[in-house]
Amino acid sequence: MVKFAHVSKNFGDIKALQDISFTVEKGEFVFITGPSGAGKTTLLKLILREILPNSGQIIFDGRDIVNLPEKSIPYLRQKIGVVFQDYKVINERTVKENVEVPLAVAGINQDEWEARVNQVLKLIGLDKRSKLFPLQLSGGELQRVSLARALVINPKLILADEPTGNLDWETADAIMDLFEKINKEGKTVIMATHNKHVVEKLKKRVIHINEGKLVGHGEKRKLKVKVEEV
Secondary structure, eight states: OEEEEEEEEEETTEEEEEEEEEEEOTTOEEEEEOSTTSSHHHHHHHHTTSSOOSEEEEEETTEESTTOOGGGHHHHHTTEEEEOTTOOOOTTSOHHHHHHHHHHHHTOOGGGHHHHHHHHHHHTTOGGGTTSOGGGSOHHHHHHHHHHHHHTTOOSEEEEESTTTTSOHHHHHHHHHHHHHHHHTTOEEEEEEOOHHHHHHHOOEEEEEETTEEEEEEEGGGOOOOOOOO
């Protein structure tokens, strides 16, 4: 599904990623861990083709996305759902309207919108709050909206960047249960986090990065690396 082969990325004199190689198989749930500034978000941006590496190869869904033509990037992103730490919802639109935005961007036939939106809102437990606005929701509910928006385009891959960073533990726990449910239904999930409790709860495979280098790679229970307490 996703393969990094000797990938490096610099921002001026800053070496954000150095010679990173790993593979994520279809249907896997993988954590990218490491302290703030380790290179986790850079790695996700590379998968999204928001930025390009200085060297190395990145394969997604059988295609080399480093050399992907500009015109093909929107089609690449239609296969990827993204969940952000800060939700990125539109305050002037209802829950339902927020979830419809990716469908409009992807050019999905409007006749399909209602069924798709209703399906994902029911999945994440917000079907009874579809007419509310973001300012009427809790942090956990806002993150559910973000997750629904990622799922509504039926992506092959879910990228999550610190999705529990702004949530209390009880709410974060519920959100992680949703991610695990989605993964069990067949979605590949790559989640960047430095939350020790989140990683220990799910016990998925971990790729640990520190100062731009891959310093640990394997099962969580076998991997002797430090994940920050938060």
